[in-house]
Amino acid sequence: MNKFKIIGPSKIEGEIKISGSKNSALPILFSSLLTKEDIKIKNIPNIKDIDITLKLFKKIGVLIKKKKPLILNNQNIKNINLPYKLINKIRASIWLIGPMLIKFKKVKIYTPGGCNIGKRPINLHLYGLKKLGAKIKLKNNFIKIKIKNKKLIPNTIKLPQVSVGATITIIIVATLISGITTIKNSAIEPEIIDTINFLNTLGANIKHKNNTIIISGVKKLHGGIYKIIPDRIETGTYLIGSLISKGKIICYNTNPNLLRYVLKKLKVSGAEIKTGNDFIKLNMHKRPKAINIKTLPYPNFPTDLQPQFTVLNILAKGKSIITENIFPNRFNHVKELIKMGAKIKIKNNQIICKGIQKIFGTTIYAKDLRSAASLIIAACVAYGTTIIKDINFIYRGYENIEKKLNNLGIKIYKI
Numbered sequence: 001m002n003k004f005k006i007i008g009p010s011k012i013e014g015e016i017k018i019s020g021s022k023n024s025a026l027p028i029l030f031s032s033l034l035t036k037e038d039i040k041i042k043n044i045p046n047i048k049d050i051d052i053t054l055k056l057f058k059k060i061g062v063l064i065k066k067k068k069p070l071i072l073n074n075q076n077i078k079n080i081n082l083p084y085k086l087i088n089k090i091r092a093s094i095w096l097i098g099p100m101l102i103k104f105k106k107v108k109i110y111t112p113g114g115c116n117i118g119k120r121p122i123n124l125h126l127y128g129l130k131k132l133g134a135k136i137k138l139k140n141n142f143i144k145i146k147i148k149n150k151k152l153i154p155n156t157i158k159l160p161q162v163s164v165g166a167t168i169t170i171i172i173v174a175t176l177i178s179g180i181t182t183i184k185n186s187a188i189e190p191e192i193i194d195t196i197n198f199l200n201t202l203g204a205n206i207k208h209k210n211n212t213i214i215i216s217g218v219k220k221l222h223g224g225i226y227k228i229i230p231d232r233i234e235t236g237t238y239l240i241g242s243l244i245s246k247g248k249i250i251c252y253n254t255n256p257n258l259l260r261y262v263l264k265k266l267k268v269s270g271a272e273i274k275t276g277n278d279f280i281k282l283n284m285h286k287r288p289k290a291i292n293i294k295t296l297p298y299p300n301f302p303t304d305l306q307p308q309f310t311v312l313n314i315l316a317k318g319k320s321i322i323t324e325n326i327f328p329n330r331f332n333h334v335k336e337l338i339k340m341g342a343k344i345k346i347k348n349n350q351i352i353c354k355g356i357q358k359i360f361g362t363t364i365y366a367k368d369l370r371s372a373a374s375l376i377i378a379a380c381v382a383y384g385t386t387i388i389k390d391i392n393f394i395y396r397g398y399e400n401i402e403k404k405l406n407n408l409g410i411k412i413y414k415i
């Protein structure tokens with residue numbers, strides 16, 4: 001495993017181009033398996049999770065005609081048992097079930113892996129599939145899925161809990177089921193809307209209003225060209241990093257509308273923020289004010305920025321409470337930040353911070369993607385040298401992070 005050496009404190013300051021969204025690119029790639037015609041996808045981020053997905057795609061027979069922009073053809077896909085080692089690498093591999101079930105009427109697959117941020121059940125995916133007529137056998141970590149009575153059926157599905165992944169699973173399957181499927185209490189993250197827009201570009205008929213998604217099944221999808229939305233989590237990470245370093249940053253190729261709630265919180269913390277169609281400019285000249293947040297489904301505060309906001313709060317003026325409602329054990333970063341001098345307590349699903357003026361470099365460990373991001377921005381503003389071990393997690397979701405931070409004035413080295 002690689003390590004990062006970061007020498008601080010430095011300001012995260014300058015201009016940066018934001019990459020395409022990881023959490024859009026993944027469901028869009030998996031839903032592209034529904035068509036036999038060529039698909040061209042622009043703005044795919046160059047990250048590990050996409051590499052793994054494309055490896056998985058090659059195994060099932062997807063033809064990758066071009067890498068940048070990505071051009072795929074899925075007409076010759078095969079229904080093979082994929083190795084656990086590959087399936088287990090990304091949670092998104094669960095989205096293979098939908099296209100495989102539609103095409104081959106049955107699927108056998110290992111349950112997926114993903115980031116180590118606590119329990120990651122798949123019961124809601126399976127609940128949705130059952131409601132659409134699938135028959136499911138689950139043994140240890142292996143799932144066998146068939147179509148009951150040889151026909152998938154449209155349905156009205158009320159999700160007992162909001163889930164991004166399960167919403168995508170249902171959308172993928174229902175797109176090609178004749179009749180109307182309605183998902184109530186659906187997730188409405190921008191990445192879900194992006195996937196819907198992508199499928200509609202290919203001829204699907206999917207509408208959404210508030211927390212309801214209505215899918216009118218079509219017979220087949222055609223090919224198309226689509227551009228993925230900017231990564232709001234990458235944008236947020238650099239904005240928070242710049243804010244805690246009392247820096248000035250302009251994020252280009254982004255979309256401020258996707259970060260409204262987050263920008264509101266950054267303003268309360270003391271940042272000056274200006275936005276345009278595709279940029280966000282942040283300027284911070286004082287110590288931040290502590291912020292209370294509660295992670296909840298979109299349009300509320302995203303759990304994927306919780307670890308980065310924890311770093312803001314450990315350095316802020318005042319005491320704060322972060323309530324983690326999505327992944328109640330998403331605290332991998334906390335122990336490491338304490339090693340850097342932070343004053344943090346965990347109580348149930350809450351992170352309670354007492355802000356201090358300075359943190360200090362030491363040796364710390366990354367344990368999942370977003371905690372790695374939070375430790376990197378902490379190291380940039382820490383006094384002295386920080387060694388972050390097991391840093392490979394960061395490559396799952398952040399394109400060219402060393403180069404981007406280097407351009408923003410950070411002394412960061414891979415060792």
Ligand code: UD1
Nearest residue numbers: 023119120121122123124125162163164165166304326327
């Ligand atoms: C997606 C994102 C991830 C983000 C998360 C929440 C991708 C590739 N990943 O993950 O970055 O942190 O949304 O915004 O898009 N749950 C169940 N049963 C299920 C499915 C989920 O109980 O079958 C629970 C989860 O444990 C969690 C909550 O529902 O507590 C929300 O999870 P979900 O929205 O499904 O997250 P993911 O799709 O895995």
